Every structure is written in structure tokens, then in C-alpha cells.
Amino acid sequence: MTVVPAAQTGGGGGTSGLYDVLELVLDRGLVIDAFVRVSLVGIEILKIDVRVVVASVDTYLRFAEACNRLDLEAGKKARPGLPEMVGEITESGARQKTKGALSGAAQTVQDAIGSVREKAEQAAADGARARRPEGTRRAKAEEKREEEQE
Amino acid sequence: MSTYVYGIARRAHRSLPDGMEGIGDPPRPVRIVAEGELAAIVSEAPEGLRPKRSDLLAHQRVLSEAGAAGPVLPMRFGSIAPDDEAVRHVLQERAGHYVERLRTLEGKVEYNVKAVHNEEAVLHRVMAENPEIRAMTESNRKAGGGSYEDRLRLGEMVVAALQTREAADAVELQHTLEPVADAVSVGPESTGWVANVSFLVNQDSAEQFLAAVEEVRKSHPYLELRVNGPLPPYSFVEPGPSEPAEATASASAE
Structure with missing residues (x-):
């Protein structure tokens, strides 16, 4: 059975546990009203979609398909509840699932942080290069017009 | 400054x-x-x-x-x-x-426990628990996947069964670990977890707590558990409710 070891977050600062801990750092902890807090605009992305399995036609069809692909014989032999058998079956799948879920969360966080950073950079660059994005856009628009004319 | x-x-x-x-x-x-x-x-x-x-x-x-x-x-x-x-x-x-x-x-630390279902393993479990779902899966398979309505009906039943499992597993996880912890705090709601719960654990009983986590792993082989800790007690510093992020001012505003 894939056992994800307890991430030893003490002092080491490894990144594997960071995304699991991140929400606690951002959402929990002492808040003192006499202090100002950094704006977390964009981080709210983290707090959506509580349920894993959502009831929708798409999900229904996806799970019908998953059942269709499921190795029923393996399941019968395994008799879910007997760890060693189920363990074997899930070994590879489990690893993939965990990885997927985690990198997904990581992505969300990166996106959130990225978008915040982009905004900050854009604001900083506003003075000097205000014309440039506009110019690029105009150039593209002209290109398009040319294409249309052709 | x-x-x-x-x-x-x-x-x-x-x-x-x-x-x-x-x-x-x-x-x-x-x-x-x-x-x-x-x-x-x-x-x-x-x-x-x-x-x-x-x-x-x-x-x-x-x-x-x-x-x-x-x-x-x-x-x-x-x-x-x-x-x-x-x-x-x-x-x-x-x-x-x-x-x-x-x-x-x-002397207390926080352990955050997150759980997800392993899809294939939990589907096997659902099949074993629901003869009706299993029968419908078999008949759909014989019919080359089944009609659109058949697939929809099977999917709906599976999703309902999975949601029931999610809820039951979250409760079971919490109930199994609660007795070896001093306090429990349901973690911030975030994407894709069956359960996301923080436990305040006495450093001296950390081993017992981790052993209890192992028990859950063994009794719920279709559940993937991620344990993070020992952590500073983020979720247990203040008994009162926390302020929403929107209410806070921007730091750059000085």
C-alpha cells in the first residue's frame, strides 16, 4: 500500500508538504486586529469545491465509463477490505492519484501567486512601458485586418 | 519601518x-x-x-x-x-x-490530516457494497457500454454511493483519531479532499496518534492519507472565529 510518510516539516522546509501546510499558514493562525494584514486577493482560489465527487451529467458519464473499465474479476478476488490485495491493485494508481491531486493544488497556488505577482509587476512597469502592450495589441489588430482583407 | x-x-x-x-x-x-x-x-x-x-x-x-x-x-x-x-x-x-x-x-503540536479516495480502489469497494451497481455495470458492459440513459443511470448511482462514502469516511477518520488528540479543528475548505482535519496532539502521544493514522490506513485501504506535522498549532491559537481575508487592508497602504 502506498503510504505517504508524514512530512517532517520541522525546520527542514521541504516543499513537498508546503502546499498542504500553506492553507494553514494563510487561513489559520493568530490574527491581531491592531496589525495590518497583507492582502490575499487571488488566494481565495484555494477555497472552492469542497466535494471531490460532484453530481453532474459529466461526472455520471465519467464514472459509468470508469466502471466499464474496472477489472471486476480483480475486484471480486480482492474482496475490498483485504488490504494486501487491494494494496496491490492500487499501488500504481494510488501514486498517480496522489500526485495528480497534489500537483493540481500546487498549480492552483502557483497560479494564484503568479497572478498576484503579475499584477504587481504590471503596476510597477506601468510608468515606463505603458504604451507597449497597447502597441502590441494594435499591431495584432492590424495583422488581423490584413488577413481579413486577403 | x-x-x-x-x-x-x-x-x-x-x-x-x-x-x-x-x-x-x-x-x-x-x-x-x-x-x-x-x-x-x-x-x-x-x-x-x-x-x-x-x-x-x-x-x-x-x-x-x-x-x-x-x-x-x-x-x-x-x-x-x-x-x-x-x-x-x-x-x-x-x-x-x-x-x-x-x-x-x-507541549502540543498540530497534525493536519488530509484524505482522498483512490478512485479505482473505492470503485471496487462501491461494487462490493452495492450489488445493484455491480449488476448494472455488468449488464452495461454486455451491451457494449449501454445506452446513454443506462450510462447516466449507472453513473448517478455510483456518484451517490461515492458521496455517501466520502461523508462516512470523513466522519470515521475523525472519530478514530479524535480519542488520541486533545482537540480537533476541521481544516480550511479546499479543493478535492474527502477530509481535511487538524488535530492538536500532545507531543508525548504523537506516536500513538501516528499509530492510529496507520490503523485508518489499514482499515480503509482505498483512502490515501497525507499527514503533515508536527506543526505549530495554527488551527488552535484562537478559540474565536477568524477574520475573512477580504476584511484586511493591503500592506502596501502602510
Whole structure:
């Protein structure tokens, strides 16, 4: 059975546990009203979609398909509840699932942080290069017009 | 110059992370601001601070380091005081409360447990529990996947069964681990977890707690568990509700 070891977050600062801990750092902890807090605009992305399995036609069809692909014989032999058998079956799948879920969360966080950073950079660059994005856009628009004319 | 606050500890704390690298680029050195019985772990606040990955990491690292040697009340990320004097003022004004919290949390750490279903394994489980679903899967398969309506009906039943399992597993997980913890806090709602629960655990019974987690792993082989800890007790510092992020002002506004 894939056992994800307890991430030893003490002092080491490894990144594997960071995304699991991140929400606690951002959402929990002492808040003192006499202090100002950094704006977390964009981080709210983290707090959506509580349920894993959502009831929708798409999900229904996806799970019908998953059942269709499921190795029923393996399941019968395994008799879910007997760890060693189920363990074997899930070994590879489990690893993939965990990885997927985690990198997904990581992505969300990166996106959130990225978008915040982009905004900050854009604001900083506003003075000097205000014309440039506009110019690029105009150039593209002209290109398009040319294409249309052709 | 404004002051970034990491956490609050006792002045008599055995090893305050004085001089450690804190947030910012370059990292601002961590200092201690003491007042009466208490000490705040602080550094200079970098201008225009944002929740960047490296800064979140630094915040967590400083607190982990401090928490390893004695109780610390971890601040939520991004708390900034106008200056050291304001920090001292808060420590003085609310000394009674913080000293009480530090006493309560002495020798205790947070473990955050997250659970997801392994899809294939949990589907096997659902099949075993629901003969009707299994029968419908078999008949759909014989019919080359079944009609659109057949697939929809099977999918709907499977989803309902999975949701029931999710809810039941979240409750079972919590009930199994609760007796070996001092307090429980259901974690922030975030994407894609069957359960996301934090437990306040006595450092002396950490082994028992982890053994109980192993028990859940064995009894629920279709459940993937991720355990993070020992952590500073983020979820247990304040009994009251936390402020929503929208209500807080921007740091760059000074």
C-alpha cells in the first residue's frame, strides 16, 4: 500500500508538504486586529469545491465509463477490505492519484501567486512601458485586418 | 519601518530564533521584541509584501524552528505592525490572554490530516457494497457500454454511493483519531479532499496518534492519507472565529 510518510516539516522546509501546510499558514493562525494584514486577493482560489465527487451529467458519464473499465474479476478476488490485495491493485494508481491531486493544488497556488505577482509587476512597469502592450495589441489588430482583407 | 510578526512566545522560551533568516529578498533577519513575560518573533517587513511561495516558506520555517523548543502562538501569514512599539503595546495589553494560550498549548503540536479516495480502489469497494451497481455495470458492459440513459443511470448511482462514502469516511477518520488528540479543528475548505482535519496532539502521544493514522490506513485501504506535522498549532491559537481575508487592508497602504 502506498503510504505517504508524514512530512517532517520541522525546520527542514521541504516543499513537498508546503502546499498542504500553506492553507494553514494563510487561513489559520493568530490574527491581531491592531496589525495590518497583507492582502490575499487571488488566494481565495484555494477555497472552492469542497466535494471531490460532484453530481453532474459529466461526472455520471465519467464514472459509468470508469466502471466499464474496472477489472471486476480483480475486484471480486480482492474482496475490498483485504488490504494486501487491494494494496496491490492500487499501488500504481494510488501514486498517480496522489500526485495528480497534489500537483493540481500546487498549480492552483502557483497560479494564484503568479497572478498576484503579475499584477504587481504590471503596476510597477506601468510608468515606463505603458504604451507597449497597447502597441502590441494594435499591431495584432492590424495583422488581423490584413488577413481579413486577403 | 514596519514590523512583520511571525509569532508570540514566552520570553523564557528556551531557543527563540533570533538571527534566523526571515521573509523577504534578501531575507530579513529575525529579531525578538520582548515585553514583560512575552516575546514576539519579528523581522523588518519588506515593502509591498505579497503571499509569495518563498515568503510563506520562510514564515513557516521560522515558526517550526521556534516551536521545536517550546510553545509558540503562530501568527497568520502577513501580519504587520506599524513598528516595534506597537508590537510591545499589544503584548502588554493582552498579556493575560497570550500567556493563557501558551500555557494551554504547551507541549502540543498540530497534525493536519488530509484524505482522498483512490478512485479505482473505492470503485471496487462501491461494487462490493452495492450489488445493484455491480449488476448494472455488468449488464452495461454486455451491451457494449449501454445506452446513454443506462450510462447516466449507472453513473448517478455510483456518484451517490461515492458521496455517501466520502461523508462516512470523513466522519470515521475523525472519530478514530479524535480519542488520541486533545482537540480537533476541521481544516480550511479546499479543493478535492474527502477530509481535511487538524488535530492538536500532545507531543508525548504523537506516536500513538501516528499509530492510529496507520490503523485508518489499514482499515480503509482505498483512502490515501497525507499527514503533515508536527506543526505549530495554527488551527488552535484562537478559540474565536477568524477574520475573512477580504476584511484586511493591503500592506502596501502602510
